[in-house]
Amino acid sequence: MSPKKEAGFTAEERAAMKERARELKAEARAEKDRAAGESDLLAKIAEMPEPDRSMAERIHAIVTASAPALAPRTWYGMPAYTLDGKVVCFFQSAHKFNARYATLGFNDTASLDDGNMWPTSFALKALTPAEEEKIGALVKKATGA
Numbered sequence: 136m137s138p139k140k141e142a143g144f145t146a147e148e149r150a151a152m153k154e155r156a157r158e159l160k161a162e163a164r165a166e167k168d169r170a171a172g173e174s175d176l177l178a179k180i181a182e183m184p185e186p187d188r189s190m191a192e193r194i195h196a197i198v199t200a201s202a203p204a205l206a207p208r209t210w211y212g213m214p215a216y217t218l219d220g221k222v223v224c225f226f227q228s229a230h231k232f233n234a235r236y237a238t239l240g241f242n243d244t245a246s247l248d249d250g251n252m253w254p255t256s257f258a259l260k261a262l263t264p265a266e267e268e269k270i271g272a273l274v275k276k277a278t279g280a
Contacts, residue, residue: 154212172208179209186261187228187237193262194226194239194270201274216274218244223277236260239270245277 144152180191191214198205198216205216205223215225223245227238240256247253257273259266274280 158209158212169206172206175209176207176214179212180214183228184230187230190237190259190262191226191228193267197267197270198224198274201271202278202280204278204280205274218278224274239273241273241277246279247273247277 176195180188180195183191195207195214199207202216202223205218207214207216209215210222210225212231213225213227215222217223221244222242224239224241227234227240229235229237236258237260238256239259241247242255245255247255262270
């Protein structure tokens with residue numbers, strides 16, 4: 136006889152659902168008040184361990200300088216940037232997902248189309264001026280700036 140599986144959600148899943156509920160409330164505030172969205176985003180960045188924190192801080196600076204029309208907020212507990220309420224790009228901490236690299240991702244609202252196939256996410260181990268320049272160009276392209 137096999138052991139019974141525990142019914143319901145795991146503790147991690149319940150924590151994620153609670154976090155998402157808090158985030159939905161924060162998103163509603165961010166839609167009305169850009170400063171509130173940025174405050175929530177910066178608080179999440181401050182919680183990250185190194186080197187994710189430094190990369191997220193640099194990406195925030197690059198995104199806000201490259202595409203000032205994007206509104207900062209959190210999305211699934213991670214920094215994200217929206218245009219007209221839709222997420223264009225986001226940063227995903229390596230630590231949060233026990234991954235070997237952080238990720239800079241772009242949603243389908245980003246105008247990165249290049250033929251029939253193009254990348255929508257990028258692995259980040261470190262940021263040098265070369266990567267920062269590429270990120271700035273991608274963000275500008277994604278927003279049509």
